[in-house]
Amino acid sequence: MAKALNGPQGHFNGKIGKLVFYMLNGVPVVRLIGRPGKPSKAQLANHSTMSVTSRFLGTMKDFIKLGYGLQAKGTTRNAHNLATSYHKKHALIGEYPNIKIDYSKVVLSEGTLSVAEDLKIVKTEAGLEISWNPDFQQGKRNYDDSVMIMVHFPESNTSRDYLNIARRSEGKCFLGFMEQQLEQQMEVYIAFRSADGEQISDSVYLGNLNGQKPTKEELHNQYKYESVKERFDRVAKMYLDQCKGTNSEPTNNKAFRHLQKEYEVLKEKLDRTPGKPG
Template sequence: MAIGKKGLHGWPSGKIGRIVYYELNGQPVMRGIGKPGKPSLKQQANHQSMAVTTRFLSQLKDFINNGFELETRGTIRNQHNLAVSQIKKNALQGAYPNISINYKSVQLSKGTLINPNDLRMEKTSAGLQISWDSAYSYGTGAQYDDTLQLAVCFPAIGKKKIELNFAKRKDGTAFLDLSEEEVQQPMEVYLFLRAANHDSVSDTVYLGNLNGTYEDPKITEFKEKKRGLDLQFNLRYEQISTQYEAQMKLKPAARLSGKVFRNLETEYLVLLDQWRSRQAKTRGF
């Protein structure tokens, strides 16, 4: 049941039939309720894409709020929506059921503020040393007190470390303390700058990976299994094609008996078709 908050002719709030009415950032919105059925492969891929994206963005709320706040001003969208959209469009890799994050392509902020030059990252036994060129020019909009926002992601343990006001542009260097466990974990490091008056931000800079790229064990297991199946297929294809080609070199009367040869030929043609299909996928056709 929906409620008309502003009388009979006002925008309803709630469910009427198979339509749900609600407000989003002050704007009236409605959506249909579909009858759930068995999801298609495309739907399953979309579900996994959303799950991977949501998992990556967990614990990054304050970071992306700062990064996309200017982009959402005057719109009905919010920072989380923009971050989800950016990642799903540009920062996912692989096909279902092995979709994962392409960390190099992640953007968690968008703006025109100029990032510093000569950004560097060095790991020590106690944490991360971040350094950059502290020079700035007033004519470009850069200021000495632009604040550096830092995010360190630890995919293997599902943890994020966020520093919203890590340092000022003029500092040129800053150190992030990490625990002994964190120092040893795979890390993906991002930063951007935000003006002190909050009127501008920079695009995200991917500082890079430390301690090797993490891969979900389920994806690793799937790849190992696929490699094993591919090896079995290649061995069988080689065996059957060798037998078939040897038979084709003989005169019809000298070949295997009719039924045995037909079975061999049928299996060869099926494997040949599968081999060609695999080759086309490998080449990207």
């Protein structure tokens, strides 16, 4: 049941039939609900891109809130919406069901503030040394900009953010890590934010450390894919042999129809199972 809180000419709040009315960031919204049918491959691909993007961005919510917050001001969207939209369109590689993040194309903040030159990153026995040219533009007070750094660990899908690790004028900072963390794959980003919070720079990808390594999820998907493929290959051989008439089994009985159904189900499952080599 929906309620007309502002009278018969106002916006409803609640459910009417298959429609749900509600407010989103001060804007009246209505959407259709109902039992969905079997999703198409295009729908599954869209769900997969959303899942990969959300899983990645979900580890760095505070950074994203600052990085896209200024863009979201005065609109019906929030920082997470903007970041999700960008990364779904520009920072994914591969085809469904093997969709991954392209870390070199990740942008964790967007703005007009200038970034520093001569950005460098060095791994030491105790952590990461990050440096930049501390020169600033006279009269624009860029010297007291805050330095923001994000370090993402794909293997564990975790992130560590540093939202005010240094000032632009310092020209360098140090991030301490345990030995185990220093051996993991790391993807590092930097951005600059004005002291009054009214400006922010585009983030810059500082690079990858320790190379790319398979995550636990990727290893699990590879094992699952290989298991399905092994079963499919066996069933496919039996099915295709009977279709070609290379054995004495008839092709119009219940056993054959069952084999045909299993072949079709496994073929579709294999097509939708992530973890395919290459």
